[in-house]
Amino acid sequence: MISCCGLHKTYGTNGASGPSILADVSLSLSRGEFACILGPSGCGKTTLLNLIAGFTHPTSGSLRFRDQEITGPGPERGVVFQEATLFPWLTVQKNVAFGLHQMGQPGKTCAEEALHHLALVGMADHARAYPHTLSGGMKQRVAIARVLALKPDVLLMDEPFSALDANTRERLQDELLKLWGRFGQTVVYVTHSVEEAAFLADRVIVMGPSPCNIRADKPISLPRPRTRYSPEMEAVVRDLRRELNALPCCIGPTRVDA
Numbered sequence: 594m595i596s597c598c599g600l601h602k603t604y605g606t607n608g609a610s611g612p613s614i615l616a617d618v619s620l621s622l623s624r625g626e627f628a629c630i631l632g633p634s635g636c637g638k639t640t641l642l643n644l645i646a647g648f649t650h651p652t653s654g655s656l657r658f659r660d661q662e663i664t665g666p667g668p669e670r671g672v673v674f675q676e677a678t679l680f681p682w683l684t685v686q687k688n689v690a691f692g693l694h695q696m697g698q699p700g701k702t703c704a705e706e707a708l709h710h711l712a713l714v715g716m717a718d719h720a721r722a723y724p725h726t727l728s729g730g731m732k733q734r735v736a737i738a739r740v741l742a743l744k745p746d747v748l749l750m751d752e753p754f755s756a757l758d759a760n761t762r763e764r765l766q767d768e769l770l771k772l773w774g775r776f777g778q779t780v781v782y783v784t785h786s787v788e789e790a791a792f793l794a795d796r797v798i799v800m801g802p803s804p805c806n807i808r809a810d811k812p813i814s815l816p817r818p819r820t821r822y823s824p825e826m827e828a829v830v831r832d833l834r835r836e837l838n839a840l841p842c843c844i845g846p847t848r849v850d851a
């Protein structure tokens with residue numbers, strides 16, 4: 594579904610090479626796979642996600658979605674950010690319908706589809722509410738409904754639940770897994786939480802700094818549905834923590850000579 598081969602990313606200015614943000618990252622993701630990306634702050638997790646989303650371009654290397662070079666964002670790759678970026682002047686339903694309108698669907702279909710997807714995330718009763726009246730967890734549900742309404746093949750999620758309290762985070766993780774079980778998207782989920790990665794992922798990709806690239810790629814073979822607190826889960830968490838503890842702290846990108 595997604596393949597990155599020898600990806601390098603630098604942010605240069607005026608033609609000069611800037612710091613090396615990603616160095617030789619290669620990764621293949623299969624259809625329906627749930628991959629978590631784990632790693633210390635600043636090791637390039639969001640940069641990798643943004644490249645797959647098409648928000649930014651690799652300096653070199655190849656990046657493909659279904660064998661086509663990724664040249665920009667597309668509805669087949671939906672993104673959920675850490676903070677729900679809803680339009681404050683639109684109701685919840687209109688926020689979800691917005692992307693469908695943009696894709697040229699008729700108004701009635703957009704409204705119905707929006708309501709249907711709000712129901713999937715338990716927000717249908719709030720369809721007429723405005724974003725400022727919602728809690729953080731509710732806003733994130735709407736953001737997920739908005740992305741799901743576009744029926745993406747890939748869900749790119751950048752620490753989507755990290756700003757929420759522990760109970761809400763766990764509830765939303767459960768709901769995300771139910772939606773994923775139902776629709777089978779490929780999910781790339783960036784997190785700082787070892788426990789979250791162990792609970793959600795089929796596969797955990799550990800990134801490290803200096804140079805920023807992939808250090809480990811660990812299949813998580815725990816059966817689903819998973820129990821958060823079990824000896825098997827604790828063993829996976831310990832193993833992931835060992836991987837992370839072996840990494841140096843990220844002290845910023847490596848400067849590349851111009």
Ligand SMILES: Nc1ncnc2c1ncn2[C@@H]1O[C@H](COP(=O)(O)OP(=O)(O)OP(=O)(O)O)[C@@H](O)[C@H]1O
Nearest residue numbers: 604614632633634635636637638639640641845846
């Ligand atoms: N637009 C940009 N211009 C220049 N440098 C950037 C840009 N975006 C990110 N960086 C740098 O790239 C490096 C990786 O950032 P990135 O956000 O991908 O890391 P991360 O692993 O997601 O970090 P965190 O876990 O803290 O969110 C950082 O050193 C950051 O300063």
